Amino acid sequence: MPVVNQSQKLHGFVVVTALATLGLIGLGGLVTSHQAGMAVPDWPTTYGYNMFFFPFSGWVGGIFYEHTHRLYAAFIGLLTSIMAGWIWWRHTESKTRWAGMLTILMLVMALGHRGSGKAIREADAAVATNSVAVASAPAAQDISPVNVAEGESPASGGAKGIPFHFKVLAFVMPVLLVFALVQSYRSRAALHWLALTAFFAVIFQGLLGGLRVALYKDEVGIFHATLAQLFLLLLSIIALMTSRWWEQAKSSPLAPGRKLLLASGIACVAVILQLILGASMRHQHAGLAVPDFPLAHGQVWPATDEASLAKYNGHSSRMDTRDFNPITAAQVHLHMAHRAGALIIWVGLITLAIAYVRSLGWRSPFTRAAVIWALLINSQAVVGALTVWTNKAADIATLHVVLGAATLIYGSLMTFCGFRCRMVSGRVEVLAAANGRTQSANAEAMIASQ
Amino acid sequence: MASAADVVGKITVTGTVPAEKDLPLDPKCGELHKGAKPTTTFYVVGPNKELADVFVHITKGLEGKKFDAPAGNVVLDQVGCIYVPYVTGARTGQNIEVRTSDPVLHNVHPTPAVAGNKEYNKAQMPKGQPLMFTWDKPEVFLKFKCDVHPWMFAYVGLVDHPFFAVTGKDGTFTIKNLPDGKYTIDAYHRKAGKPVSKEIEVKGGRVTVNFEIPAA
Missing domain, CATH: 2.60.40.10 (Immunoglobulins)
Structure with missing residues (x-):
């Protein structure tokens, strides 16, 4: 039976965390695709309940998607905390080790803490009232009214419902996140600092999700969606760096050169920008601002004057049970920018794949990876078109989000692997040069002695 | 006269x-x-x-021109997971009372677009208490929606006069x-x-x- 050592276990755990995070991005996509982001008005509670004890009978309609997203996100937070603690423990020692572990532990406890004594008593009273009602309620009325005054709600959005220490954390986490990022850079991507960055990022991401609900801000939603992609990217890089391949990477003539790597890196940045545009579209509700493809309102680039917008808003595709808001010029431009970005990336990745074939030949695994990346972007383009053709069917639109994330991760890992090979070959050259200098010095010494 | x-x-x-x-x-x-x-x-x-x-x-x-303060509440009800009425009118400063006749959970989410009119999102338990809303700026239409049931909408024409x-x-x-x-x-x-x-x-x-x- 093969022996699995600690490094392999850790690598496996990070891979599972990254894959689970891809699933979470899919769940987030389902929330926006079903327009369910505000189906649970309160946060961090769910309809006044501690979210972990919200009755299953209440998981209906939009609540199902939003509540599942919140619970699953908490699970990802737990996985990331374990991963960060594990890596920090393995890669640090003495005071640094304990300081880091204490920071992780305190933040986890702070997130688990529900606020002041008064807030807890009030919350407990509400849950107790609900629980009694739930237990005695008829089947059709599983969740029962809380005793609240007329005109009041048992649970509302707004900043008032957020515990004070969560508000403090919302300001502190970006600072800690930047600090950890700087440390990662200064330590030449030391694994423990990357892990701590991921830990801070997951907390900040959770807070952003809550603030988007509580503060009614679509803009926060865009940031939340973008950070999700970057967080997944960071986890994937950590997974790569904890792999046996990373440890044992060798220089190879089949690895890409500087120019190819630079082009791949630029392509990754372009994909990230495209994902930000996509997130903006989702959260600005611009996904159906243009209902046809490949043309746009029957034109190459649609007009956005008042008369044209009135015509678009009268289009039969606007007769939908979702009752969309009227299309605006900004939404049309945003949608078209996403299409233009898609075209640029599609052409770019196909060109890049051709460049890999020409430069490295089919024997190189990097060539094959680049071709698969190009195929991925083709699939993504097809799903993007399907999203328009199906009037943004929830499952297709969500698949588009997940494939977008997969495209970013795949291309980025391919590029990082290329960099790793180059880094290793650089080291080999330095060692060879150093060896050469040593041999030459020995020879000179021998000559001198003769 | x-x-x-x-x-x-x-x-x-x-x-x-x-x-x-x-x-x-x-x-x-x-x-x-x-x-x-x-x-x-x-x-x-x-x-x-x-x-x-x-x-x-x-x-x-x-x-x-100034007009008397609006009297009474404008009522929106939720019946069979549909807002009734679908379109109604109200005065600025007037109470808009959102009731539910449904034995299911709703969230009441008015989404004003005019600056100064505040957005709310409130839970309403099955057959729960009515919720009250008031806005000060005219807005035609101010949309109410339920995110639990994404087909549920109501529109209120909010004006600062009784006509x-x-x-x-x-x-x-x-x-x-x-x-x-x-x-x-x-x-x-x-x-x-x-x-x-x-x-x-x-x-x-x-x-x-x-x-x-x-x-x-």
Whole structure:
């Protein structure tokens, strides 16, 4: 039976965390695709309940998607905390080790803490009232009214419902996140600092999700969606760096050169920008601002004057049970920018794949990876078109989000692997040069002695 | 002595009215309709093209005038996971009371777009207490929605005077006691694009103004 050592276990755990995070991005996509982001008005509670004890009978309609997203996100937070603690423990020692572990532990406890004594008593009273009602309620009325005054709600959005220490954390986490990022850079991507960055990022991401609900801000939603992609990217890089391949990477003539790597890196940045545009579209509700493809309102680039917008808003595709808001010029431009970005990336990745074939030949695994990346972007383009053709069917639109994330991760890992090979070959050259200098010095010494 | 008039009229729709869509009710909401299949109600049209749910209101001619504080609440109910009425009118500063007759959970999420009108999102338990909302800035239309049930919407025409009406199923409307003067009157249907405007002059008695609204 093969022996699995600690490094392999850790690598496996990070891979599972990254894959689970891809699933979470899919769940987030389902929330926006079903327009369910505000189906649970309160946060961090769910309809006044501690979210972990919200009755299953209440998981209906939009609540199902939003509540599942919140619970699953908490699970990802737990996985990331374990991963960060594990890596920090393995890669640090003495005071640094304990300081880091204490920071992780305190933040986890702070997130688990529900606020002041008064807030807890009030919350407990509400849950107790609900629980009694739930237990005695008829089947059709599983969740029962809380005793609240007329005109009041048992649970509302707004900043008032957020515990004070969560508000403090919302300001502190970006600072800690930047600090950890700087440390990662200064330590030449030391694994423990990357892990701590991921830990801070997951907390900040959770807070952003809550603030988007509580503060009614679509803009926060865009940031939340973008950070999700970057967080997944960071986890994937950590997974790569904890792999046996990373440890044992060798220089190879089949690895890409500087120019190819630079082009791949630029392509990754372009994909990230495209994902930000996509997130903006989702959260600005611009996904159906243009209902046809490949043309746009029957034109190459649609007009956005008042008369044209009135015509678009009268289009039969606007007769939908979702009752969309009227299309605006900004939404049309945003949608078209996403299409233009898609075209640029599609052409770019196909060109890049051709460049890999020409430069490295089919024997190189990097060539094959680049071709698969190009195929991925083709699939993504097809799903993007399907999203328009199906009037943004929830499952297709969500698949588009997940494939977008997969495209970013795949291309980025391919590029990082290329960099790793180059880094290793650089080291080999330095060692060879150093060896050469040593041999030459020995020879000179021998000559001198003769 | 200044006099006033009732402004009455009928609104009809021209062109082809798009077909309504079946509401994608979930099982719990579906049970409340006992086998019936409700649809969207964007265009409620009578046999002679009379158009319901058009918000008619005075948009010019009332500048600088003050009106009595609005009395009573405007009521929106949730019945079978559908807002009733779909379109209504209210005054700024007036209480809009959102009730629920449903044995299911809703969230009441008004989404004003005018600066100064605050957005809310409140839970409403099954057959829970009514919720009250008030806004100070005029806004036509202010949308209410339920994110638990993404087909649930209601629209409130919010104005700062009492001279407004919503057409009934026969397409008619009545705006009572409009003081003498020259006015612009708008008829706004939620799905039929921009409001249609007309100029009217009131000199006591009764003023009739009819509109034709093209289907989008």
